[in-house]
Amino acid sequence: MPTATPLSRVNDFVVRFANVNGSGSASANEMFARAILRMGIPVAPRNIFPSNIQGLPTWYEVRVTEDGHLGARGGTDLMVAMNPQTFDKDIASIEPGGYLLYDSTKPYPASKFRDDITVIGVPLTAICNREYTDPRQRQLFKNIIYIGVLTALLEMDVKAVETLIAEQYKGKDKLIAPNVKALHIGRDYAVLNLAHPIGLRLRKADKVGNKIFVEGNAAAALGAVYGGATVCAWYPITPSSSLADAFTKWCAKYRVDPTTKKAKYAIVQAEDELASIGMVIGAAWNGARAFTATSGPGISLMQEFIGLAYFAEIPAVIFNVQRAGPSTGMPTRTQQCDLISCAYASHGDTKHVMLFPENPAEAFEMGAEAFDLADRLQTPVFVMLDLEIGMNHHLTRPFQWDDNRTYDRGKVMTYEELEAGKDFGRYLDVDGDGIPYRTYPGTHPTRGSFFTRGTSRDRYAKYTEEGGPYVDNMQRLLRKFETAKDIVPKPLIANAAKPSKYGVIYFGSTAPAMDEAIHMIEARGHGIDRMRLRGFPFHSSVNSFVADHDFVFVVEQNRDAQLRSLIVNECGIDPVRLVPILHFDGTPITARYIAKAIGDHLDQMTMKPAKVTS
Amino acid sequence: MTYLAKPKFHHPGLPKNELGYTHRDYEGTISTLCAGCGHDSITAAIIQACFELAIEPHRVAKISGIGCSSKTPTYFLGNSHGFNSVHGRMPSVLTGANLANRDLIYLGVSGDGDSASIGLGQFAHCLRRGVNMTYIVENNGVYGLTKGQFSATADRGSKSKRGVINTDNSIDMVAMALQLGATFVARSFSGDKEQLVPIIKAAIAHKGAAFLDVISPCVAFNNHAGSTRSFDFVREHNEAVNRLDFISTRMPIELKQEPGTVEIVEQHDGSTVALRKLSADYEIHDRSAALGFLQHHSAKGQIVTGLLFVEKEAEDLHAHLHTVDKPLNALGTADLCPGQAALDQFNASMR
Numbered sequence A: 001m002p003t004a005t006p007l008s009r010v011n012d013f014v015v016r017f018a019n020v021n022g023s024g025s026a027s028a029n030e031m032f033a034r035a036i037l038r039m040g041i042p043v044a045p046r047n048i049f050p051s052n053i054q055g056l057p058t059w060y061e062v063r064v065t066e067d068g069h070l071g072a073r074g075g076t077d078l079m080v081a082m083n084p085q086t087f088d089k090d091i092a093s094i095e096p097g098g099y100l101l102y103d104s105t106k107p108y109p110a111s112k113f114r115d116d117i118t119v120i121g122v123p124l125t126a127i128c129n130r131e132y133t134d135p136r137q138r139q140l141f142k143n144i145i146y147i148g149v150l151t152a153l154l155e156m157d158v159k160a161v162e163t164l165i166a167e168q169y170k171g172k173d174k175l176i177a178p179n180v181k182a183l184h185i186g187r188d189y190a191v192l193n194l195a196h197p198i199g200l201r202l203r204k205a206d207k208v209g210n211k212i213f214v215e216g217n218a219a220a221a222l223g224a225v226y227g228g229a230t231v232c233a234w235y236p237i238t239p240s241s242s243l244a245d246a247f248t249k250w251c252a253k254y255r256v257d258p259t260t261k262k263a264k265y266a267i268v269q270a271e272d273e274l275a276s277i278g279m280v281i282g283a284a285w286n287g288a289r290a291f292t293a294t295s296g297p298g299i300s301l302m303q304e305f306i307g308l309a310y311f312a313e314i315p316a317v318i319f320n321v322q323r324a325g326p327s328t329g330m331p332t333r334t335q336q337c338d339l340i341s342c343a344y345a346s347h348g349d350t351k352h353v354m355l356f357p358e359n360p361a362e363a364f365e366m367g368a369e370a371f372d373l374a375d376r377l378q379t380p381v382f383v384m385l386d387l388e389i390g391m392n393h394h395l396t397r398p399f400q401w402d403d404n405r406t407y408d409r410g411k412v413m414t415y416e417e418l419e420a421g422k423d424f425g426r427y428l429d430v431d432g433d434g435i436p437y438r439t440y441p442g443t444h445p446t447r448g449s450f451f452t453r454g455t456s457r458d459r460y461a462k463y464t465e466e467g468g469p470y471v472d473n474m475q476r477l478l479r480k481f482e483t484a485k486d487i488v489p490k491p492l493i494a495n496a497a498k499p500s501k502y503g504v505i506y507f508g509s510t511a512p513a514m515d516e517a518i519h520m521i522e523a524r525g526h527g528i529d530r531m532r533l534r535g536f537p538f539h540s541s542v543n544s545f546v547a548d549h550d551f552v553f554v555v556e557q558n559r560d561a562q563l564r565s566l567i568v569n570e571c572g573i574d575p576v577r578l579v580p581i582l583h584f585d586g587t588p589i590t591a592r593y594i595a596k597a598i599g600d601h602l603d604q605m606t607m608k609p610a611k612v613t614s
Numbered sequence B: 001m002t003y004l005a006k007p008k009f010h011h012p013g014l015p016k017n018e019l020g021y022t023h024r025d026y027e028g029t030i031s032t033l034c035a036g037c038g039h040d041s042i043t044a045a046i047i048q049a050c051f052e053l054a055i056e057p058h059r060v061a062k063i064s065g066i067g068c069s070s071k072t073p074t075y076f077l078g079n080s081h082g083f084n085s086v087h088g089r090m091p092s093v094l095t096g097a098n099l100a101n102r103d104l105i106y107l108g109v110s111g112d113g114d115s116a117s118i119g120l121g122q123f124a125h126c127l128r129r130g131v132n133m134t135y136i137v138e139n140n141g142v143y144g145l146t147k148g149q150f151s152a153t154a155d156r157g158s159k160s161k162r163g164v165i166n167t168d169n170s171i172d173m174v175a176m177a178l179q180l181g182a183t184f185v186a187r188s189f190s191g192d193k194e195q196l197v198p199i200i201k202a203a204i205a206h207k208g209a210a211f212l213d214v215i216s217p218c219v220a221f222n223n224h225a226g227s228t229r230s231f232d233f234v235r236e237h238n239e240a241v242n243r244l245d246f247i248s249t250r251m252p253i254e255l256k257q258e259p260g261t262v263e264i265v266e267q268h269d270g271s272t273v274a275l276r277k278l279s280a281d282y283e284i285h286d287r288s289a290a291l292g293f294l295q296h297h298s299a300k301g302q303i304v305t306g307l308l309f310v311e312k313e314a315e316d317l318h319a320h321l322h323t324v325d326k327p328l329n330a331l332g333t334a335d336l337c338p339g340q341a342a343l344d345q346f347n348a349s350m351r
């Protein structure tokens, strides 16, 4: 009997599967998450995987959350421990009163286990060895069998799993029956041999609504399709490769001319990141919407070209799916650590536009928006995703598109305008917003041609090394950056129930955990106003938000408080006003972490002096 | 340094091509390269070739890297769009541009420093992809713009202006281009206009990856093969660095060579190159024979010039990618955006 009361919760717990990379568990585990979703209960799954192909530990976490808290919570309520390598560590991570499901083929001594958890042994290997002869089948069906066990333990809708199996193996129909059989082998074992259900239970609900379940990279790639990208040049790197893969898939689906069967897109797997950004720049210079997808090391390599695109004013879109650095760092772990390297990418004075989606819905929207912004501003635009958003499935609002929307190609002089004799100076600030006009190469036989270069030039694109025109040009680029402040997505502000002296600023994948943390902080008796940043350069409301509060916490997932530095640098704010809350161990930041860090601070700040009674 | 426009005076009697354009319409601004630089002769040959082909100048995109050679696009086709990109990475910019608009003519101009060292990877990959372009390397064996260091095409054993002996093997970009699958491969000499102009014309007309290596003597920093004046080099070098215009040898080297012959060409510094011009009966459709021929003569210290290889039915990158005929940059929202109806289906499939 466990010393802690076994957890008893409905539709609100965390299940974690500990597996070995390459064991084929991913699809079974994902099926588990999806089946819960089909029961109308929101889930937030995360894949925690190593940087190798086979053999190292991998975890898949499913947060079951009727309240729709989609960020990571921290802690595990039910551990499905299938990896002997991490067995001890996995047991240690279970919450008091939690549950352990393990393969009891070779029974462990009781001393292996904690006495404050419920231990459930199933001889999975023995069952598989009895049922199957083929070693690969033994491995693969083991995964389905433990899902079968869970259907009984958690009172899961077994029909939902069967339907998912049928959907997954559609077209390979002969795989359906064996999988369904494996599912029932597990379920029957549990029904006959185990105390079931356990304290953690699933009940059909109606909390999913019309939400969709999609990965951030797939969403961003679809955004690129909707945004009109026709050229994609990329080089493989985790965690961004699946973005290019998804773009390839969506293009094959949505962008093939129905009559000729020809492609209305071009995708090139370049030889490296230098070439991929070079192709993007060449294509964009020539009037196509073009992008690359990469991660931190790729950004490092692209620096020189990004500076050229800034200076030569070429609209490049770069999806940066961030991972933990520096260098190769932890290549399959998440962080928000490339803010500075993207904001100021390249040598010389440069500043770049960045967008910060919080989830796949925004990855889709901003993925499309980035192309309009890049064209309007004629400058590189970074869409700052991270592994947490990019490579995990998220429950998110369905994607929407306004069919009346047409692409905003920005200031492009047409043949007619040139023919009419409009003064064309490539770097003239005609409208005072710092954004000049361009023409696409080949537009007019005698007017509008200009030379693009990384060396300085005058307003008419004529080469010059004179200081005056150089300064004039650099000042105009700053003016353009000012213009960008009002056209990048604005920050969103949510105020505490009662006026608060404290604020918090955060962005991107921190958002879902922050939404939940706010409730926890409130439960500790504190109210806090919040601002979620969605774009860089920062809107003027960032200054006023900081000015309106005594202290503002800046929550981010890196070591050096890069967002805080950017705010200090770009908004001229006294660093003392900004309290860094940092999380950078490679796992997604959790609601508990934020709530504790901010809550502890606020406890101290609101401490009242003891009453003097004498 | 400023950027000198050429006077807009057009002599009424200037010959016109079939489009009605004169030679002048194919010129750019005045060159700022050293007087006598081989690169200027190549510029002149490009102008001549485009004039003779009656190309609409504005339908050409001229893209280069960094170096003296890469500056030359400013000096031809003033009415076309040029892009002087970054060191060694012209090929990727050109590839992207070509993907965006398959209807323009792409002229990539680079140097041996630009293409054979920092840019070797991009050189290789754009050829193997079959980008439809004319890729010209203006090959002088040195880094001109950074003042005379060896490039990777410099011969082993040759001596730099500073007196340094090159101990590294040289890269033969023509041999590489043949191996990489370029569908048009040629080498020429900047001073041999009779050979160079038709080769450029043929390269432009070729639908596929055309590579053209042009030996182009550098007035300021030619290799000093066997030079004994090494004591003077530093002083001479300083002079060149600070006052390039004072270099005495200012005339570009010109050459009239009969097909099938070998000519020893003396460069500005007295060093020589042995050029073997292909004979009229050379078979240009055999890739491996071309490679063998090249290497056979290279072993004899000769540089083979002429059109070495053409693939008759070349395919380009657009054919490989099966892209639509309409340029991708001309597709608008209606062509590209699948709209809400498709999104509804997408949403439904993600539940």
Ligand SMILES: Cc1ncc(C[n+]2csc(CCOP(=O)(O)OP(=O)(O)O)c2C)c(N)n1
Residues within 6 Å of the ligand: B066, B067, B068, B069, B070, B087, B110, B111, B112, B113, B114, B115, B138, B140, B142, B143, B144, B145, B146, B151
């Ligand atoms: C990244 C980078 N590294 C170095 C340079 C300096 N650089 C300018 S031109 C040049 C060499 C050019 O040599 P080549 O291509 O042979 O042209 P040439 O001047 O001889 O015609 C170098 C190394 C640069 N511009 N960029």
Ligand code: SF4
Residues within 6 Å of the ligand: B033, B034, B036, B037, B038, B039, B068, B069, B140, B144, B145, B217, B218, B219, B220, B221
């Ligand atoms: S340094 Fe050499 S390559 Fe450069 S312009 Fe002078 S002669 Fe030409």
